[in-house]
Amino acid sequence: MVSSGVQVLGTTFSPFVNRVRISLNLKSVNFELIEENLAAKSDLLLKSNPVHKKVPVLIHDGKCISESLVIVEYIDEKWSGDDGVSILPSDPYDRAVARFWAAYFDDKVVPVLFKLSFGPESERVALIEQLAEGLVPLEEAFMTCSKGKSYFGGDNIGYTDIALGSFIGWIKAIEKMSGIKVLAEAKTPGLVGWVNKFLSTDAAKKFVPELEVYVELLKKMQA
Amino acid sequence: MVSSGVQVLGTTFSPFVNRVRISLNLKSVNFELIEENLAAKSDLLLKSNPVHKKVPVLIHDGKCISESLVIVEYIDEKWSGDDGVSILPSDPYDRAVARFWAAYFDDKVVPVLFKLSFGPESERVALIEQLAEGLVPLEEAFMTCSKGKSYFGGDNIGYTDIALGSFIGWIKAIEKMSGIKVLAEAKTPGLVGWVNKFLSTDAAKKFVPELEVYVELLKKMQA
Numbered sequence: 001m002v003s004s005g006v007q008v009l010g011t012t013f014s015p016f017v018n019r020v021r022i023s024l025n026l027k028s029v030n031f032e033l034i035e036e037n038l039a040a041k042s043d044l045l046l047k048s049n050p051v052h053k054k055v056p057v058l059i060h061d062g063k064c065i066s067e068s069l070v071i072v073e074y075i076d077e078k079w080s081g082d083d084g085v086s087i088l089p090s091d092p093y094d095r096a097v098a099r100f101w102a103a104y105f106d107d108k109v110v111p112v113l114f115k116l117s118f119g120p121e122s123e124r125v126a127l128i129e130q131l132a133e134g135l136v137p138l139e140e141a142f143m144t145c146s147k148g149k150s151y152f153g154g155d156n157i158g159y160t161d162i163a164l165g166s167f168i169g170w171i172k173a174i175e176k177m178s179g180i181k182v183l184a185e186a187k188t189p190g191l192v193g194w195v196n197k198f199l200s201t202d203a204a205k206k207f208v209p210e211l212e213v214y215v216e217l218l219k220k221m222q223a
Numbered sequence: 224m225v226s227s228g229v230q231v232l233g234t235t236f237s238p239f240v241n242r243v244r245i246s247l248n249l250k251s252v253n254f255e256l257i258e259e260n261l262a263a264k265s266d267l268l269l270k271s272n273p274v275h276k277k278v279p280v281l282i283h284d285g286k287c288i289s290e291s292l293v294i295v296e297y298i299d300e301k302w303s304g305d306d307g308v309s310i311l312p313s314d315p316y317d318r319a320v321a322r323f324w325a326a327y328f329d330d331k332v333v334p335v336l337f338k339l340s341f342g343p344e345s346e347r348v349a350l351i352e353q354l355a356e357g358l359v360p361l362e363e364a365f366m367t368c369s370k371g372k373s374y375f376g377g378d379n380i381g382y383t384d385i386a387l388g389s390f391i392g393w394i395k396a397i398e399k400m401s402g403i404k405v406l407a408e409a410k411t412p413g414l415v416g417w418v419n420k421f422l423s424t425d426a427a428k429k430f431v432p433e434l435e436v437y438v439e440l441l442k443k444m445q446a
Contacts, residue, residue, distance in 0.1 A: 051327060051360050063316050070322045077315040092300040093286050099293045104274060137274055 006031035009045050009057040011038065013217055015166040016068040017056040018207045022162050023072045023087055026203040027079040069102055072162060088159045094145075095159075098152070101141045102163035109134045113167065116174055117221045124178065131174070132182045138164065139188040146190070150197045157201055165198040166208070173214035177222075229254035232268050232280040234261065236440055238389040239291040240279040241430045245385050246295045246310055249426040250302040292325055295385060311382045317368075318382075321375070324364045325386035332357045336390065339397055340444045347401065354397070355405045361387065362411040369413070373420045380424055388421040389431070396437035400445075 006024065008031055010017030017033075024031050036045055036055050048057040048064040058065045058074065065071050076087035088095045112131045116124060145152045145160060152160035175182050185192050198204055229247065231254055233240030240256075247254050259268055259278050271280040271287040281288045281297065288294050299310035311318045335354045339347060368375045368383060375383035398405050406414050421427055 061316075065316070065319045065323070067323055067326055070319050070326065073322065074315050074319040077318065092297050093284075093288070095300065096288045096293050096297040099296065100288070100290055103290055103293065 005060070007034055007059040008032070009034050009036050009042075009048060009059070010055040011036055013169075013209050013213060014055055015170055016054075018166040019068040019162050020056045020058060020071050020075070021207045022157075022166060022203050023075045025207065026085055026087065026157070026162075027075055028085075029075070029079055069106070069163060072159065076159075085156075086158070087153075087162065089153065097141075097145060098159040101138065101145070101152070101160045104137065104141075105164050105167075109138075110167070113170055113174070117170075117218055121222070125180075128174065128178055128180050128182060131171075132184075132187070135183065135188060135191065139190050142190040142194055146194070151194065157198060157203060161194075161198055165195075165204055168195055168199060169208050169211060169214045170218075172211050173218045176211060176215055177218055228283070230257055230282040231255070232257050232259055232265075232271060232282070233278040234259055236392075236432050236436060237278055238393055239277075241389040242291040242385050243279045243281060243294050243298070244430045245380075245389060245426050246298045248430065249308055249310065249380070249385075250298055251308075252298070252302055292329070292386060295382065299382075308379075309381070310376075310385065312376065320364075320368060321382040324361065324368070324375070324383045327360065327364075328387050328390075332361075333390070336393055336397070340393075340441055344445070348403075351397065351401055351403050351405060354394075355407075355410070358406065358411060358414065362414050365413040365417055369417075374417065380421060380426060384417075384421055388418075388427055391418055391422060392431050392434060392437045393441075395434050396441045399434060399438055400441060 006029055008017065008020055008024070010020070010033055012033070012035070021031075021033065034044070036042060038055070041053060045055065045057065046053055048059060049066040052066060054066070056066070056068055056071060058071045060078070065074050072087060080086070088098055109131065112127055112134055116127045116131065119127065141160070142152060145154075147154060149155050151157045152164070157165070171182055183192050183195060199208055229252055231240065231243055231247070233243070233256055235256070235258070244254075244256065257267070259265060261278070264276060268278065268280065269276055271282060272289040275289060277289070279289070279291055279294060281294045283301070288297050295310060303309070311321055332354065335350055335357060339350045339354065342350065364383070365375060368377075370377060372378050374380045375387070380388070394405055406418060408415050422431055
């Protein structure tokens with residue numbers, strides 16, 4: 001582990017924070033998670049991310065970086081080359097494809113997850129359908145990007161894997177609570193296989209909370 | 224000019240497309256703009272960007288890349304080093320800052336511009352106030368990033384300049400039609416100076432349409 005005085009302001013269950021934790025873990029960077037209480041944000045958080053006042057914030061060398069995907073790119077660039085682990089691929093076109101799908105996920109899928117968690121119960125069935133539809137293009141993306149390998153990043157997890165994979169727990173909790181399969185073998189066989197492989201990687205497994213943690217959290221949010 | 228068989232699917236007035244045109248121009252890459260009729264999208268557009276069906280699309284080496292900021296990064300990486308022009312800075316932290324502010328602009332400012340252009344007249348005064356407020360953090364960002372120089376990128380325009388600058392015509396048209404100053408010397412002196420400098424750069428001036436073009440367009444959108 002590289003020792004570097006790296007801190008992450010966040011919560012253990014936030015998928016956005018887990019993008020950062022998985023990326024640091026992948027790069028073998030030692031870090032301290034400073035747990036935030038989002039109901040009573042710390043002065044450190046308000047000072048570190050005055051614009052959005054949100055987690056995650058990465059604090060490194062006295063500098064603060066916000067926005068999960070911006071942080072992931074920073075980590076990839078700052079700790080590059082030491083042991084050959086790259087988060088983004090090296091080819092500019094492949095990099096663009098990875099960024100495209102991460103942006104797609106944040107624009108089209110994440111807002112549905114939020115509505116499912118905080119919105120009215122009456123809309124949930126329609127939203128789950130919308131969620132499942134939003135994941136379909138990612139099945140095609142997986143088939144194209146993985147080129148027959150295990151991950152979007154090929155043989156190893158990369159940018160798209162991290163961007164999407166951090167949200168698996170949340171999606172599984174929605175499936176569990178609604179009794180409706182969002183990722184089903186029939187429609188998205190590639191993604192179903194990818195989920196299991198992603199969750200078993202060293203980088204991800206310690207940072208994706210147990211399903212029951214998300215179910216409890218979701219119950220609270222929906223209440 | 225590098226000759227390279229580069230095509231951009233777009234419209235001359237779209238700020239998103241102009242991000243791409245300015246970036247290519249900055250890199251001295253010759254390209255052809257294939258004008259799209261957004262009311263009757265071409266088969267080429269639907270095939271090139273099947274997910275979002277939106278402009279801009281960059282076509283290069285038979286590959287299609289979508290999402291304006293993703294394309295800007297592709298251009299920066301693909302045509303790097305030839306003549307020393309970089310769009311993103313080299314330092315990972317400075318790159319993160321540039322990406323942060325571009326994302327901020329797209330998340331917080333652009334949606335207000337859309338509402339102002341397509342939403343009901345009754346909300347316009349409140350939205351213009353919201354727009355002006357949304358620009359205030361960018362004044363601070365400019366002061367920090369420019370380090371006393373002319374642009375967010377320092378001595379030369381860079382990623383944040385392109386991301387924000389492409390929207391200047393739209394903002395000015397809103398000011399003109401409402402009679403309300405959004406960028407005023409009193410509140411955002413740095414940005415006011417930056418706007419004029421940005422519009423006078425070789426890379427930008429040929430691609431930012433005249434104010435009257437935007438005013439006419441805005442009248443149509445608001446009608």
